[in-house]
Amino acid sequence: MSTAPQPAAENLGILLPGMGAVGSTVIAGVLAIRAGLGQPIGSLTQMGRIRLGKRTEKRNPLIQDVVPLTSLDGLVFGGWDIFGGDMYDACQTAKVLDGNLLDQIKDELQAIKPFPGAFDPNFVKRLNGTFMKQGTRREMAEEVRKDIQKFKATHGLERAVMVNCCSTEIYIEPSDVHMSVESFEAGLDADDKRISPAMVYAYAAIKEGVAYANGTPSLAADIPALETLAHEYGVPTGGKDFKTGQTLMKTVLAPMFKARMLGVKGWFSTNILGNRDGEVLDEPENFKSKEKTKLGVLDNILQPELHPELYGDLYHKVRINYYPPRGDDKEGWDNIDIVGWLGYPMQIKVDFLCRDSILAAPIVLDLALFLDFASRCGKKGIQEWLSFYWKSPITAPSVYPEHDLFVQLSKLKNNLRHMVGEDLITHLGVEYYEDQ
Amino acid sequence: MSTAPQPAAENLGILLPGMGAVGSTVIAGVLAIRAGLGQPIGSLTQMGRIRLGKRTEKRNPLIQDVVPLTSLDGLVFGGWDIFGGDMYDACQTAKVLDGNLLDQIKDELQAIKPFPGAFDPNFVKRLNGTFMKQGTRREMAEEVRKDIQKFKATHGLERAVMVNCCSTEIYIEPSDVHMSVESFEAGLDADDKRISPAMVYAYAAIKEGVAYANGTPSLAADIPALETLAHEYGVPTGGKDFKTGQTLMKTVLAPMFKARMLGVKGWFSTNILGNRDGEVLDEPENFKSKEKTKLGVLDNILQPELHPELYGDLYHKVRINYYPPRGDDKEGWDNIDIVGWLGYPMQIKVDFLCRDSILAAPIVLDLALFLDFASRCGKKGIQEWLSFYWKSPITAPSVYPEHDLFVQLSKLKNNLRHMVGEDLITHLGVEYYEDQ
Amino acid sequence: MSTAPQPAAENLGILLPGMGAVGSTVIAGVLAIRAGLGQPIGSLTQMGRIRLGKRTEKRNPLIQDVVPLTSLDGLVFGGWDIFGGDMYDACQTAKVLDGNLLDQIKDELQAIKPFPGAFDPNFVKRLNGTFMKQGTRREMAEEVRKDIQKFKATHGLERAVMVNCCSTEIYIEPSDVHMSVESFEAGLDADDKRISPAMVYAYAAIKEGVAYANGTPSLAADIPALETLAHEYGVPTGGKDFKTGQTLMKTVLAPMFKARMLGVKGWFSTNILGNRDGEVLDEPENFKSKEKTKLGVLDNILQPELHPELYGDLYHKVRINYYPPRGDDKEGWDNIDIVGWLGYPMQIKVDFLCRDSILAAPIVLDLALFLDFASRCGKKGIQEWLSFYWKSPITAPSVYPEHDLFVQLSKLKNNLRHMVGEDLITHLGVEYYEDQ
């Protein structure tokens, strides 16, 4: 069982492997918000409220007034990147945020510089890093650990969280080297090519007692070796793959079709985006990892095994197209072929003109704060109650993941209520109709 | 408290004021399904499953295997219409279902004929009925009661449910005549023009102990006089306005924005449809009733009073356009202007090429079966647990309505679980992570 | 017949009744372009080329290298507005152009100030001007003439063009006061309320020998009185209603359906925009003028009288919705129901996320330069060869207007070729296949 949450008196370090578009947007955003230059829109920890008690009580406090999270003023940022440069440079390259805004926080941004990144070009095609650690997997892992120690010492921090914001790595299946702590550590020593940079970071975090979240579909802390290690070291983990544009939409619409027992014959999703992420995902091997997390969503929500006549023939296709004219402004177009009463077909088209990093940034912030809170509550290993944030939520082996955004929200909020000792909400509501 | 549900041994009458596109589609659909010519897609009572117990138990029975509902074979249809003609004619006029299908159930359709409708042209502009009851409100009400009695006697029925499928009436505010049973009955006697045909039907249903649901935005059983009467006569009621195309989408997308704390600056919704409903709603006075139920949805879900910085300035506009080329194939186009991290704007466009009556038909069926079940459970008055089906759910005065489709689904399913003695589901799920 | 074009040695004044979003965008744009801060994209006179001779000759000079137009450096701007303020203020209010850009041409913008506007609130609902001429129609007309004289004198100009960029006036039909020069001038003297401010400006322009173009659907120089006067005074005129977003699209798609003999059953067009134009057009009386010019387009292109089986039943609906979240960023959504081989239906949806003033600004520039050129060629009265720019092209009474954008382009370019003594192009092209 969870122990009672401790107040978050000390500052918290947030360490980002990958300080590109998403990373620099979250950092610049927090600095801007602290300076009164913007609002943390999209962040549940900063702006969200939680209903407590009955509807008639009208108790809807801010989550941060009920759950003892670290405040934005207590956050210190650091990380790793393979392109060097400070956060002002990174923001300029990413072209996500307005130049006027960046100029107002330029000094602070320039003060934040990455450590050299752990990298292996075989895991991310099409990127040529210029600022990288050298040496074996073991050497890279130890260097990352030293970076963490140094970062904490420099900033006088007791606690830190790591959120993986790197580019998507190629798809790989877990193999024997990933199966136990022993084989994994032997693999590090032997510089085993099946150990990815993402795993190196996750390993270092866990060994340093740093909570770990994986914003990408890459295989990382979700291998048996690192799951065991997380439990041993009492480290909470979360993953994987931030749920932002099109998949966010999918985990909202698919539950509606299911709720209303409408059939789905086909779902065609295409994306156009022009940032580095788009360039990396234009490479089929990288895309395969992403396709995996994107495709799994529908099956899990719609449960074709229970509803073969509605979802048994669903043809699901996902495409990502590199399209430079858009930069970070991703556009997702979905065509959905649904079926109603007596089999009559209908169509839905959704065009989502979104912004990749703008949607991802508040998720990084929320995950860091919630995982730190989980850590202070004594939780360890996978935190399923944070499924809300993931395209591909990791769970205990005994249970299937919940992909439905609203089940995930219910899970998140009831877990928060549970952790702070409030009643769970079931929406039964029979008490308002007493005479029945 | 509810009494234990009784098995549904006897047949059930479903009486529809308004046997046009929606009414004829539900009737022809049930006949076709009984004949093995189609599937009841879109119906929770026929195809829906309900999770019981923990995820690890893998118990997902059909709702109808757990809740003792009347089977399709036990349904008998009747109703009222102002255009006369049998259900085969009505299907031909509506042009919703395929001619080949209709020909296979022609005899059964031709055997179902409406009683003359209760009507007042001041309440529905642009329609000129040809098959109507004459006389005062009181006389119309008594005639509707006799129709019900005759229908039950003819078909040997013990139980019936009424679902209002008429055209939308003009918008009116409740006034003194609607406030008590006494004033209402005096109004019937005096043929008070503020009593609408929809209220006449609802009154007759309640007096006959027939459960009542209102598929339109018209003011009907939701006036104090009839709410009191429903409790006196032990009749469950439900309303109002079937939640089908665009509003269904709205109650799915708005909760997502809220869940993710994304701001909404504007929401523009336009509809094009070419059926009689479109023609009636092209008249501003009729549209006002519909606009009311359509506009209320967002405020309730987004709670701008709690989140003024996110939803305080939302500009919400809804348009319905009569567009004959489409007939019953309604198209809803939504443009949504949302706001993310630091105020950056994004857009979502949803184009829903739906079919009005195809989406509404299974709702009529589900409501009839669930209200009958509620009736057999001894429930009376408004059934908030059926909010899932309504654009404008009616609630006890002490509580606000829930518009979020997923809160509504949770409410519906936990109420079903509660009624059949199963554990409520909270999605807490801490038990799968015991060692934490 | 046209006389030979004269070189444009002198500067040219461009006078804009209405210096709001469109007016300030064209002025700021020309200043920015002169300062090397942008390109005149969208302007045929600045960037367009014209093919001369046979395809094999590969002669594609810039139009401005062949036709002696005034250069951007020779333009001087002035005008009238009912809100006062200089062009820097107007740009700030309009929020069309980027603040950084405006700051670089701030001094020049601030130096351009409107004369007080001629106005009558009965002709434009919802606007409350603060900077207006007082007095009768006659007094206002004479004052506008004096403004023109003063403007020319101040800037040492020989020539000027007037382009009406005011808000749309309410729809009116021409009546006796508009029928002859005599009745019109008597009406001015008598302050006849049927004479609109737009007519007052047009009258003043013509009397001053200033070429006149009408960017709005308001009734102005296209009344018999002013058409006669334009011929008397040797003044070329053009109109009416700039063809920008949705109608531009319509005059491109409709010709395609016609070219391919595809039927059209329905065309539903809706617009959302949040600028002053949107606010004014939300008023039904103002919208009626706009609806008139928007609806006429399809009939003229599709010729249902010649093709009743293809276009005889076309249901055409146009809606404009005021939607403040967008400001000047207009969005037009079109749904088109077309019909092919054997009557099979198909659909096209076009979503045009445009910018109202950005599309209109280069049209103002082109019209001013081409009308001035026409004037120097000795042309007078309506210039049908400029139909390319108008939603509702005015023609000689003997002929119907050409709405097809490509017929209009052919007309424009063949007229230019004709004026400069080049061969007309017919695309016959048999000469490349000599041996046939």
Place this chain on the structure above:
Amino acid sequence: MSTAPQPAAENLGILLPGMGAVGSTVIAGVLAIRAGLGQPIGSLTQMGRIRLGKRTEKRNPLIQDVVPLTSLDGLVFGGWDIFGGDMYDACQTAKVLDGNLLDQIKDELQAIKPFPGAFDPNFVKRLNGTFMKQGTRREMAEEVRKDIQKFKATHGLERAVMVNCCSTEIYIEPSDVHMSVESFEAGLDADDKRISPAMVYAYAAIKEGVAYANGTPSLAADIPALETLAHEYGVPTGGKDFKTGQTLMKTVLAPMFKARMLGVKGWFSTNILGNRDGEVLDEPENFKSKEKTKLGVLDNILQPELHPELYGDLYHKVRINYYPPRGDDKEGWDNIDIVGWLGYPMQIKVDFLCRDSILAAPIVLDLALFLDFASRCGKKGIQEWLSFYWKSPITAPSVYPEHDLFVQLSKLKNNLRHMVGEDLITHLGVEYYEDQ
């Protein structure tokens, strides 16, 4: 020069290599139209009118009343297919036309059976034919010639036209075997694998004096060997690749951007379709041929070499996705990033819910009739005046192709006017403004 057109007294054979979805739709359509069961919508030859003389003359006869084309009653259909089966079967497989319609012309459809197809699986991946000619290229070619002779003899025909409606072959570049009649005929004898089935058909047609059109992007009559042969045998040819859905739209919108001097930064086109064509094009090698004809369009229309600042950076991407839920109902979604005044970006999205074969069928008919007319006029070799129908119009080597649909239409109509001795139309129109 053309000789005067002869009246089309005799019947005309239309021979289709490939009698699948498109072929069976055109045949069934003509039979249905002859039986009064439908209209030839989409066909210029059947429903189109042509303006003759001045606008004031109001002469707009039907094209077929001016140009002596063969009537529908005079058409006889035949062809080749690799799947055998009669045209009733082919229509059933294609699922394009309504079953009720087909049943009314069943006998006629069943009477039309293909000859065995000439095929080489290396040229069309993913298809496994069951009804094919055996032997070398030479043997296949001679057999096709005999089929033609037999077809003409059986039906007592003097004249025939061949329109290639086969699946798209893989992309190949012309090589030496294609360069002269001699090398080509030697290649046939040697069964040279670089000679495709499409070329075999084209060769046979030309040798039989049968006009030839190529509805696919495959390399066929557009190789020097066959172009020479067509001139020798006096056979007109046309090609290539029917311009139907998305490319049709492109050749309409791109000319508008060009006409208005609007820049284009990016154009992303994606298609979903579920018919055999979709399946074949899902194969990259087959797609390459199609991509070639689809991509060329924009460059030719926009002329980036003349307008580098507007079109020099255009990023153009075309995707075709096999998506079985749609069958023959193709959907094309285009996103276009355009640029206006001072470089401000705008977007256009076009969603075209079309029907592949419904759009192609009338093109087959028109091409057959116009090519036959060209043949009777003594024309030979490529017929550029029919560019209107092609995604990739073939021209004389001395000139570039015209892709702009409206230039193509002007060319088509002025050529018709020319052939029947009417004045060409230039849209100059100065005569209506005599006094200028």
